[in-house]
Amino acid sequence: MSRNIKITIEYDGTDYHGWQIQPGLPTIQGILTKALSKIDGQPVAVHGSGRTDAGVHARGQVASFLFQHLHSCETLLRAINGNLPPDIRVMKVEEVDESFHARFSARRKTYHYQIFTGKVLSPFLYRYVHHCTYKLDLGEMRKAIGALVGTHDFTSFTTTFTEEIDAVRTIYRLELIEEDEMLRVEITADGFLRYMVRNIVGTLIEVGRGSMGADQIERIIDGRDRTLAGPSIPAKGLTLISVDY
Amino acid sequence: MSRNIKITIEYDGTDYHGWQIQPGLPTIQGILTKALSKIDGQPVAVHGSGRTDAGVHARGQVASFLFQHLHSCETLLRAINGNLPPDIRVMKVEEVDESFHARFSARRKTYHYQIFTGKVLSPFLYRYVHHCTYKLDLGEMRKAIGALVGTHDFTSFTTTFTEEIDAVRTIYRLELIEEDEMLRVEITADGFLRYMVRNIVGTLIEVGRGSMGADQIERIIDGRDRTLAGPSIPAKGLTLISVDY
Numbered sequence: 001m002s003r004n005i006k007i008t009i010e011y012d013g014t015d016y017h018g019w020q021i022q023p024g025l026p027t028i029q030g031i032l033t034k035a036l037s038k039i040d041g042q043p044v045a046v047h048g049s050g051r052t053d054a055g056v057h058a059r060g061q062v063a064s065f066l067f068q069h070l071h072s073c074e075t076l077l078r079a080i081n082g083n084l085p086p087d088i089r090v091m092k093v094e095e096v097d098e099s100f101h102a103r104f105s106a107r108r109k110t111y112h113y114q115i116f117t118g119k120v121l122s123p124f125l126y127r128y129v130h131h132c133t134y135k136l137d138l139g140e141m142r143k144a145i146g147a148l149v150g151t152h153d154f155t156s157f158t159t160t161f162t163e164e165i166d167a168v169r170t171i172y173r174l175e176l177i178e179e180d181e182m183l184r185v186e187i188t189a190d191g192f193l194r195y196m197v198r199n200i201v202g203t204l205i206e207v208g209r210g211s212m213g214a215d216q217i218e219r220i221i222d223g224r225d226r227t228l229a230g231p232s233i234p235a236k237g238l239t240l241i242s243v244d245y
Numbered sequence: 246m247s248r249n250i251k252i253t254i255e256y257d258g259t260d261y262h263g264w265q266i267q268p269g270l271p272t273i274q275g276i277l278t279k280a281l282s283k284i285d286g287q288p289v290a291v292h293g294s295g296r297t298d299a300g301v302h303a304r305g306q307v308a309s310f311l312f313q314h315l316h317s318c319e320t321l322l323r324a325i326n327g328n329l330p331p332d333i334r335v336m337k338v339e340e341v342d343e344s345f346h347a348r349f350s351a352r353r354k355t356y357h358y359q360i361f362t363g364k365v366l367s368p369f370l371y372r373y374v375h376h377c378t379y380k381l382d383l384g385e386m387r388k389a390i391g392a393l394v395g396t397h398d399f400t401s402f403t404t405t406f407t408e409e410i411d412a413v414r415t416i417y418r419l420e421l422i423e424e425d426e427m428l429r430v431e432i433t434a435d436g437f438l439r440y441m442v443r444n445i446v447g448t449l450i451e452v453g454r455g456s457m458g459a460d461q462i463e464r465i466i467d468g469r470d471r472t473l474a475g476p477s478i479p480a481k482g483l484t485l486i487s488v489d490y
Contacts, residue, residue, distance in 0.1 A: 010369070077364075089367060091367075120322070120334050121331070122255055123256050123331065123334050124257060124373070126331040128369070
């Protein structure tokens with residue numbers, strides 16, 4: 001009889017080609033699959049809450065899988081981490097109801113995007129932070145944020161190559177936090193389209209530096225056209241913080 | 246006429262063979278020397294406040310050098326960082342009196358050593374923190390600290406291959422700070438022998454886990470014998486925080 005296991009994972013995405021398994025490339029899902037299959041002595045299918053792109057980090061990615069062996073959660077945690085590189089760590093292992101699925105059961109996700117606005121970016125931060133040297137008008141950025149929160153068709157903020165047909169998502173919370181020379185965009189939604197956070201933050205920066213008006217956001221959303229919004233912003237500033245079920 | 250320049254440097258030492266220039270190996274001094282010589286169009290001799298070993302980090306290393314070009318400090322800062330990898334950054338450039346020398350003028354240095362005592366070490370910390378799974382008695386460690394502070398001959402806490410003859414140093418401050426699952430040893434002295442911080446922290450851990458008694462410290466110091474003290478602890482937990490002049 002197999003058990004349904006939920007794990008919570010942290011990773012530094014710098015050296016990985018994203019979450020999703022790809023032949024011949026180091027990916028988070030690929031490395032987890034290999035570790036879990038080794039421990040269970042049979043192929044284990046690992047389901048993540050969703051993909052993260054190359055270079056994106058996680059402090060609370062969630063995955064689930066069916067497991068045969070009767071290890072305790074404590075023992076399994078140690079066994080998995082013993083088979084992972086130090087830039088990927090399982091922080092928590094739980095046995096869950098058979099109905100739980102990391103992707104289909106997910107109700108909300110929260111991402112943070114970090115922007116450093118000072119002069120010199122510390123060697124201890126550069127892997128996790130985008131360095132922006134433009135002077136940013138936070139008041140204008142907050143006006144733009146007001147137009148983004150809520151239920152909208154976010155076609156203008158996803159990749160043009162997306163396979164998604166339904167691009168309607170609900171942003172529950174979008175906030176801009178300023179701490180000394182660091183800006184953090186915190187965003188919670190029922191789900192995210194590909195590149196959605198990076199395109200939203202890229203657009204907010206255009207507004208902050210005055211290249212776009214906060215009043216244009218509504219028209220950008222209504223236009224359903226990727227070319228209307230601002231550019232995507234680098235992956236390294238983005239971290240998946242948590243997934244709610 | 247050349248100018249005497251003082252720079253304050255941060256680096257993530259993970260990928261470097263320490264401060265000191267070594268032919269064919271990536272070192273902090275080697276990379277700085279190359280960048281500065283390129284900018285000045287002639288060989289520049291870079292003097293650090295002292296060596297840091299392979300894998301040791303810095304938030305406040307200081308170096309000085311004579312420079313020919315008449316860049317402003319602001320321009321020089323940008324020029325140097327433009328020629329450095331992102332894991333080495335010059336945070337500050339100052340023009341100083343010709344008598345200033347980063348090594349000979351140094352009066353005190355402060356190092357921090359970080360120890361994680363929780364179950365799973367985060368991917369965002371593992372480069373900068375030593376993971377200790379022993380249960381540690383902080384009260385005993387603090388007793389040992391009491392015996393280490395002050396002016397002593399620290400022969401028992403340096404490498405047996407040291408070239409130093411005078412091993413007398415003064416520890417002005419040695420503290421153990423506990424923050425959740427993180428322990429930080431903060432140490433300020435007039436100077437440090439090679440491996441001195443790592444050997445002191447290694448000894449404190451032996452005391453904390455009960456393998457050595459706090460009351461042995463005095464005898465270890467008096468013995469002037471490296472084999473009496475505890476083992477050295479890994480470089481990655483160590484950071485040079487500041488140098489006072």
